[in-house]
Amino acid sequence: MAELRFPDGFLWGTATASYQVEGAVREDGRGESIWDRFSHTPGKTFEGQTGDVACDHYHRYPEDVEHMARMGMNAYRFSVAWPRIFPEGKGPVNQKGLDFYRRLVDALQGRHIQPCLTLYHWDLPQALQEKGGWDNRDTGRYFAEYAHTLYQALGDRVPLWITLNEPWVAAILGHAFGQHAPGFGDFPLAMRVVHHLLLAHGWAVEAFRHDGPRRAQIGITLNLSPVEPATGKEADGQAADLADRFTNRLFLDPIFRGAYPELPDLMRSALPQATPEEMERISTPVDFLGVNYYTRQVVEADPQGLYGVGMVPARGDLTEMGWEVYPQGLYDLLIRVHREYHPQAVYVTENGAAFADEIQDGEVDDPRRIAYVREHLSRAHAAIGAGVPLKGYFYWSLMDNFEWAFGYSKRFGLLYVVPGSLERVWKRSARWYAQVAQANAVPL
Numbered sequence: 001m002a003e004l005r006f007p008d009g010f011l012w013g014t015a016t017a018s019y020q021v022e023g024a025v026r027e028d029g030r031g032e033s034i035w036d037r038f039s040h041t042p043g044k045t046f047e048g049q050t051g052d053v054a055c056d057h058y059h060r061y062p063e064d065v066e067h068m069a070r071m072g073m074n075a076y077r078f079s080v081a082w083p084r085i086f087p088e089g090k091g092p093v094n095q096k097g098l099d100f101y102r103r104l105v106d107a108l109q110g111r112h113i114q115p116c117l118t119l120y121h122w123d124l125p126q127a128l129q130e131k132g133g134w135d136n137r138d139t140g141r142y143f144a145e146y147a148h149t150l151y152q153a154l155g156d157r158v159p160l161w162i163t164l165n166e167p168w169v170a171a172i173l174g175h176a177f178g179q180h181a182p183g184f185g186d187f188p189l190a191m192r193v194v195h196h197l198l199l200a201h202g203w204a205v206e207a208f209r210h211d212g213p214r215r216a217q218i219g220i221t222l223n224l225s226p227v228e229p230a231t232g233k234e235a236d237g238q239a240a241d242l243a244d245r246f247t248n249r250l251f252l253d254p255i256f257r258g259a260y261p262e263l264p265d266l267m268r269s270a271l272p273q274a275t276p277e278e279m280e281r282i283s284t285p286v287d288f289l290g291v292n293y294y295t296r297q298v299v300e301a302d303p304q305g306l307y308g309v310g311m312v313p314a315r316g317d318l319t320e321m322g323w324e325v326y327p328q329g330l331y332d333l334l335i336r337v338h339r340e341y342h343p344q345a346v347y348v349t350e351n352g353a354a355f356a357d358e359i360q361d362g363e364v365d366d367p368r369r370i371a372y373v374r375e376h377l378s379r380a381h382a383a384i385g386a387g388v389p390l391k392g393y394f395y396w397s398l399m400d401n402f403e404w405a406f407g408y409s410k411r412f413g414l415l416y417v418v419p420g421s422l423e424r425v426w427k428r429s430a431r432w433y434a435q436v437a438q439a440n441a442v443p444l
């Protein structure tokens with residue numbers, strides 16, 4: 001039977017994030033995060049839904065690890081909730097919070113599943129937000145101390161470390177568009193946050209190099225998407241180039257080239273004046289780049305748009321998020337990043353889709369998700385063939401979970417989570433993905 005074989009040792013995993021799956025928001029000394037505050041603020045999330053209980057992963061993680069093992073996963077990407085380790089963001093360590101992640105890592109190792117630990121997936125301790133949050137440079141220092149604490153506690157058992165998940169989203173959706181916590185609509189603030197998040201990343205990598213675990217590797221995860229002009233018109237091409245600078249290159253360039261990309265004056269002037277040593281720190285070499293890919297962006301010149309850029313509404317095969325299913329974009333993106341930024345290694349740290357999954361007689365038949373993953377894996381395979389050092393793929397997400405402002409209304413999981421009981425039910429895509437992982441090959 002025709003199949004696409006992946007390199008030996010390729011990582012097959014799924015991804016989750018602390019606030020989206022754990023629940024137990026007041027348990028064992030956990031402090032409040034900005035997402036607790038935001039989700040409990042009326043009008044911010046779908047039907048006022050919150051992560052208070054989520055998937056109750058905090059208590060059900062043994063069962064969830066068992067599901068991963070039965071799927072034949074050899075890796076699992078999760079994030080640590082900073083407020084479990086430091087309820088006030090800094091100060092004395094909350095041992096019970098650390099113990100949860102020690103138990104989780106133990107359970108994963110017991111099933112030969114490699115942990116991939118994200119230090120920050122948006123759940124900043126609320127106590128730090130009250131001191132300015134990411135607008136305050138001190139937050140980056142506390143982040144490095146938090147990172148150092150985890151390196152010491154888990155370093156010899158966690159091979160892959162990610163400093164930040166999608167700093168663009170944390171900065172722009174959280175501080176310019178107000179759709180994410182902490183919910184500000186202040187563009188100059190958002191650009192200061194861009195720089196402070198990058199400094200935090202640099203301090204955490206420096207701490208890792210200085211006395212982190214020897215054999216482990218550290219990187220950062222960026223949300224990246226190819227930007228294409230709506231037409232061949234010059235103005236549309238310029239709009240696409242600007243959108244690419246503001247979304248993809250805003251982080252790729254500082255991290256891999258030590259300098260921000262050229263930006264329009266208004267945007268540029270909102271960025272703090274970065275000193276050479278700050279750009280040196282930000283571009284401290286990483287061992288890998290994590291790529292979160294979901295779809296492409298199509299843009300056009302639009303005088304009414306932000307900086308004259310208009311997003312062309314996606315058409316054709318759309319997911320429940322309204323995102324175009326565009327597998328070719330994964331290939332194009334991986335090739336571009338490889339050729340222009342030369343990361344030592346690349347992981348697809350997120351790729352997945354929400355569809356209108358329905359459970360019938362205990363079964364969830366999700367052919368569109370199987371097609372989505374098969375098509376994206378075939379492009380990932382082609383990218384490897386073209387020389388991209390792609391080492392692994394993490395499907396977003398292991399299970400249906402709290403999809404930020406959309407609450408539980410969007411289901412990305414391979415496991416269907418039954419409302420109320422929170423029972424996990426394998427979707428057909430879970431069985432399909434299990435075959436891929438066990439064969440280390442995609443059936444065509």
Ligand SMILES: OC[C@@H]1[C@@H](O)[C@H](O)[C@@H](O)c2[nH]c(CCc3ccccc3)c[n+]21
Nearest residue numbers: 017165166169223292294350396403412
């Ligand atoms: O939306 C699905 C997932 C989230 O559940 C993850 O927490 C987050 O890392 C993540 N990033 C993206 C792509 C960038 C994006 C984020 C938020 C909203 C729109 C696009 C999609 N996703």
